[in-house]
Amino acid sequence: MALTSDQMVLLYRNMVRADQFNKMMYRRMMQGKLIGFYHPAEGAIAPGVGASTFLNQDDNLSPHHRGHGITHMLCKGIDIKYYLAEHTGKETGCCKGRSAFHFSFPEHKVYMMSGFIGYNFAPVVGWGFAAKRRAQGQVVMNCSGDGSYGQGRAHEAMLMSQNWQLPVIFFCENNGMSIFSTAQEMHPQENIASLADGFGMPSIIVDGQDVFAVAEASLQAIERARTGGGPTFIEAKTLRFNEHDIGTPDLSGWEERSAEEHEAMRKREPIRIATERVLGDSLLTQNEIDQIIEDALAEIEAVEQFADESPIARPPVEELMAGVFAD
Amino acid sequence: MREITFIDAIREAYEEEMRRDNSVFIVGQDVRGAIFPHTKGLVEEFGPERIVDTPIAESGMYGVAFGAAQEGMRPVCDFMFGGFSYVTFSECSVTTGQYHFLHGSQHPLPLVITAGVGTGQRLANDHAMSIHGTFAHHPGIKVAMPSTPYDAKGMFKSAIRDNNPVVIPWHMGIMMLKGEVPELGDDYVVPLGVADIKREGSDVTVLANSLQLQHALTVAEKLAGELSVEVIDPRSFVPFDMDTLLTSLEKTNRLVVVDEDWESGGFAATVSARVMEQGFDLLDAPVTRVTLPNMPVPGGYMEEYVAPNPERIEAAIRAVCA
Structure with missing residues (x-):
């Protein structure tokens, strides 16, 4: 599915935003200005941007935990300032400051981030079930990493989605690493997408460092799901430049990842790949790119200002107790 | 007043709520064929789209209920035996109980978990355990269990209409207990939280x-x-x-x-x-x-x-x- 120039420019803009948001989160974690932890997305931002940019508001999205879903959510039109406020414990946060790093934007059909890896898969079946019954073309974009496909829940969800031909896209962001463990070691086959074969589910393997390739594959799967063609498995082969979460050692197995490995990885920097493409295809000039970066930095400044100026959430415990159950 | 059995009272609650509200459905394993008679015959009226059988995959099965509830439907998830809910207990307890509260009390999760529980069948631990106490330990989940046909019908109707997750097991030892229940069409409910x-x-x-x-x-x-x-x-x-x-x-x-x-x-x-x-x-x-x-x-x-x-x-x- 060939992309239009407008689509490519939108993807490029979202790539720059995702990259800058990730850098901001990294910086704030290092400055002690985030609650909890942060799982940096550097090197792995193209899959989320490619998967999420062309979703409709009423499509379901389960973002990957890497980058804490920001690269995915901002592409779906979600205002990240409410998430940063949440991640800084503020009362303006998307979950009223109660959730630390969790997010929830029900009006955008981004319902939850589970603290348990692989717990996206079971609800995804329910979203697909509801979407199919509603029959209005709603699709479910289910993003998670190679590690999450160790969960039995992943296999159950693929089984049931394929049985019922649900409009679900199993979008695997395979960065080859699950904390310290390699996908090579934790999965019996080189491609996680091979799991789809057992269920008779169509699959696509795509270069996850190339946002345009990811978007083309995603659009193909979205189109299939929207038109009643059932689920698709997409494996985006990507990379993780940093350690798993800020402060943990950068190991492969129990040994430091080598300088050679880092050097090879960083040749596949997704922003650079995208920039070469938009300049090479004369879609954007360097001046226009500079402006896109400037816009992203201004957006982030406003997001940080909102979070920093919001009051810390410390409601009376009675208010919390009253929120345990819905009316 | 007419007399019906406890298990028939539960089925009447399902029938009336499913007729009343198109978003109500039942998901479980072999609920169409009715391994327990509270779902007997329902598929004939409501079809396999609303009386839904899944593979033996409890997490996925409960995921249908959980995800559909997030999407605004009102599922009843039948685990058959209460102990089977423990196969996916982390979802049923932790993820379910925290969902509304942790995300800022902005999005209710209206679903019902049910299953047969209790001793009396000589089936041993995994088929005989009670689950109400374990669920009651986890905040954010309502837990109830009826004792008479009248209460069974009224409480299951309340549970289905409730905007929260409700765990409402039923005891296999009183499955065939008979008791007085109002005439069909008398839309009574028994509120949760009232002894x-x-x-x-x-x-x-x-x-x-x-x-x-x-x-x-x-x-x-x-x-x-x-x-x-x-x-x-x-x-x-x-x-x-x-x-x-x-x-x-x-x-x-x-x-x-x-x-x-x-x-x-x-x-x-x-x-x-x-x-x-x-x-x-x-x-x-x-x-x-x-x-x-x-x-x-x-x-x-x-x-x-x-x-x-x-x-x-x-x-x-x-x-x-x-």
């Missing part, structure tokens, strides 16, 4: 539910003339109607809690502690519990060793009144 005094008395209060409520009523009848036993059915464990219990204790000053669950960390322990905290001055004797000993429920004929029964309840009543 019911099933028999009035003045010497001692017995708090008991489901099969054990039937045992308690049997004992109360046997002791009539000797001891006046008030029998209260909690009906709901979360929220629990503490007021009805304390009001009863103002009269009787003695409490026996019968709970078909293990002694350690069970609902009976919670009630006992709350009574000491909120009603210590009302007590003339220590609260006494009749529970399962802390061993996995044995099957076969040894089930009789551990399950609460009329004899143990009578002994507890006599001890607390001595």
